[in-house]
Every structure is written in structure tokens, then in C-alpha cells.
Amino acid sequence: MQRFAWLALCGAVLSGCNYTVYHQPGKTIEDRDRDLLRCDVRALREAPVATEIRYHPPVKRERKICDHKDRCITDHYWTDPEPYTVDVNKQLRGRVKEQCIRDKGYTQVTLPRCERGQSVAVPARMTGIAPNSCIVRGASGQSQVATPR
Numbered sequence: 001m002q003r004f005a006w007l008a009l010c011g012a013v014l015s016g017c018n019y020t021v022y023h024q025p026g027k028t029i030e031d032r033d034r035d036l037l038r039c040d041v042r043a044l045r046e047a048p049v050a051t052e053i054r055y056h057p058p059v060k061r062e063r064k065i066c067d068h069k070d071r072c073i074t075d076h077y078w079t080d081p082e083p084y085t086v087d088v089n090k091q092l093r094g095r096v097k098e099q100c101i102r103d104k105g106y107t108q109v110t111l112p113r114c115e116r117g118q119s120v121a122v123p124a125r126m127t128g129i130a131p132n133s134c135i136v137r138g139a140s141g142q143s144q145v146a147t148p149r
Contacts (some may be wrong), residue, residue, distance in 0.1 A: 039100035
């Protein structure tokens with residue numbers, strides 16, 4: 001358990017605890033959420049889920065078989081191919097969504113999370129990014145850019 005906590009701490013330190021959101025000055029969070037939903041729908045329409053079944057190739061294995069007198073032989077065998085599924089349009093769907101949201105004027109911004117208990121101004125409409133801007137979870141539960149007071 002301690003090893004996991006240590007790895008989580010190292011990951012947080014290395015990532016800088018930054019968060020990425022879509023941002024466009026003048027738009028509300030509701031506007032952004034509506035536009036994101038429209039882009040999700042467009043992406044699904046233009047690049048629908050296309051699941052294919054594929055197989056991991058068989059693997060040659062060996063096992064040691066011994067009798068009661070410790071005389072052993074090595075037996076070789078092949079594993080069965082393991083099926084797995086792939087959505088071949090997943091990457092394309094992501095690109096369609098990204099292009100759609102950019103066409104609507106949004107950019108992705110990456111900022112640190114606002115410190116807990118920090119007093120921040122959360123405007124009704126998105127504003128420009130200040131040097132000390134940070135990400136806060138708004139009343140709707142969505143992350144948005146805020147400016148510390």
C-alpha cells in the first residue's frame with residue numbers, strides 16, 4: 001500500500017497537478033457543455049463505433065512433467081488465440097470531436113487546480129486567462145477557469 005501511495009505522489013508531482021479544459025472567452029459553462037455535447041454527437045455520427053474482434057496470436061509454452069522418480073520431460077504446447085475487441089473508429093472520433101470544438105472557437109487550456117480554500121472569482125461567462133488563473137470545479141460540477149482574488 002505504501003508503494004502505491006508513493007507512486008501516486010510521484011505521479012502527482014511530475015504531472016504538476018495540472019488540468020485541461022476547453023475555454024472560450026465570452027461563453028458560459030452551459031454554452032461549452034452544450035457545444036461539447038453537440039460535438040460528441042457529431043463525432044459519433046461521422047465516425048460511429050465500429051467494433052472488430054481480433055485475436056492475440058497463440059504462444060508457444062513449455063511445462064516440465066515429472067514422474068514419481070523425478071524423471072522429467074519438457075512438454076511444449078500452444079495456447080489458444082485470445083479474442084479482444086477494438087473500436088477502429090475511436091481515434092478518428094476523437095479527432096472529429098477536437099476539430100468540431102476548435103471550429104466553435106474553443107481552445108484547450110492547461111492550468112493548475114486552485115488551492116483548496118482559496119478565494120476565487122468564478123465569472124458567469126468565461127474571461128481571458130490571467131497569469132495566476134487556475135481550474136476550479138463549478139457549481140454544475142464542471143471544471144472551469146477561475147482567478148484567485
